[in-house]
Amino acid sequence: MMKIAIIDYGLGNLRSVFRGIEKAGACPVITHDPEEIQSADGIILPGVGAFSEGMGRLSPIRQCLLSVAGEVPLLGICLGMQMLMDESEEHGNHQGLSLIPGNVRKFQPEPEMKVPHMGWNTIHHAMPDDPLLFGIPDESYFYFVHSYYVSCPAAYRLCETGYIVPYASAVKRGLIYGVQFHPEKSGDVGLLLLKNFIGIC
Template structure:
């Protein structure tokens, strides 16, 4: 059975991510232990909250992630995806993990459109990836976020439009990230988690 380590660094809805992965067929461990992480077939980096706090709370897991992702897949979800990027402007400029080129920016205030971007929206699949195998173009997924990822087309797996176009999922090598919550995105989200497990 495929073993997935869900990183517990104090931020994130770990139990719902765990249930989603187990429903998709994985055995999961919620952990902040580096040895447990390194033994897993794949790693999920979830997260809800502020970018700078997330980076600070990762602590020694940062170095371990750099080693892990050289050979095996890591999937960042929501804040976890944003932390894969190089920088964020949330409450000042902060360095991310730098595993995916790009930056995290704040949605511009726009009349009639609320921030955070919350609820169902579509994803446009911009390049083929095993993570989105079998996912129809313009499928709906569930978002909750006030900041968005800006990266180049080479690292954009899917894009979404809300106030401005943004990268709703990203990739660089073995580092994958989704801005939306697959564990809250019904059958589409379950298929994405199943695809991730199939990549391990």
């Protein structure tokens, strides 16, 4: 059975991701141990909370992540996706992991457009043939909760969503993936995405 390392850096709710991976047919391990991360078949970088705090807490395993990313499939979820990018403007400018080119910007509220972007929204497949999206219809609904969004070159945009601005709701560079929405909170279609990720591992 595939072993999937769920990176624990002390932030957020890992339980739903853990159960989602189990339900999708792999063996999840919640860990921050570099050896365990290196021996996994796939890595999930979850995350809820502020960018700088997330990066700070990630620093002990930063080198380990950078060395395995690209060889072992990696999926960043929500803040975990944002941390894959070059830089974020959340509470000042902060460096990310620079695994995918792009940066993280704040939504500017508009009338009747609340921030955070919270609720179910659709994803448009920018790379329809990607294995992460197998069986997931274009314009499917996923659950989003975020106040910052990823802006990146079109070459890395796996999915797009529109809220205030059109932005990258999923990114991909080789075996490195990131999703802004929460597959572990998006019902059956979310579980299918996790299953597809395990299929890539």
